[in-house]
Amino acid sequence: MTNFIPIFPLELTVFPSEKLNLHIFEPRYKQLIEECAEHKKPFGIPCVQNGKVAELGTLVEIIEISNRYENGELDIKTRGIKIFKLLEVIQALPNKLYGGAIVHYPDNDTYPRQDLIRKLTVEVSTLHRLLDVTKEINSEGTALLSYDFAHHLGMSVEQEYEFIQLMREDQRLEFLRRHLHKIIPILKEMEELKSKIKLNGHFRNIEGFRFN
Structure with a gap:
């Protein structure tokens, strides 16, 4: 059309x-x-x-x-x-x-994939916890789709454009999951680094090495 x-x-x-x-x-x-x-x-x-x-x-x-x-x-x-x-x-x-x-207007599959959405929701919650942000993802009473998550994941403009080129819902969900699998480990490392920096200068109770 x-x-x-x-x-x-x-x-x-x-x-x-x-x-x-x-x-x-x-x-x-x-x-x-x-x-x-x-x-x-x-x-x-x-x-x-x-x-x-x-x-x-x-x-x-x-x-x-x-x-x-x-x-x-x-x-x-x-x-x-x-x-x-x-x-x-x-x-x-x-x-x-x-x-x-x-x-x-190209044919665009928007059939909900609730099993994949549930997995993605858990990963998005992990991302937002690591970032210390609160985001409400709302589909206004309809089933959640990949589009409802896309602007909440910190993608670049180039990544977002690549995302809208995908015309199948399962492809879009997989794209978002791959993005999360890349950035969540980096954020976890940053959390560990922050914790180490906070410990610097504190009195730490560490057991010494035992030779015998």
Whole structure:
């Protein structure tokens, strides 16, 4: 299925079902948001990688315009809908300040894998404990998916873009688990190092070596 959508390229990755708050200040994107809100239409956020608009992005819907400022700037709340692939970017549209694109929506497996999700949840809890952070992962009453975890794992922009290229839920979950298996041992070593540093200068009760 192909479609034409207005686009708002950003240097970030938006995941389906993710909520994203944005402050809109550029005239072209103020126009885009006002028109999409008025007509209740979604728009696309293609990922910008290394100064270029990448092939994939996410269709998002406007939940609300939270604030309108006197200078025309806006605070908006959005939610990711689905992944798209850019087929053609149209930079100049008649009577518009913003651009658009013809896009294709690839088939994307989002069937819940609860057995894998349970394992991932345990590992994510370990990560957050080591980082001493509290994060609530919420799917708003629906079954948890890999996308619900992705922004809570400290991935780089490049890793997040690699992640949204995966169109099978089991592949995405395995990608996240591999990421956690790399960083959790490093964080555990850091915890041990911190403990050793804290002990420096303290009176320590250590039994001496016995030769006999």
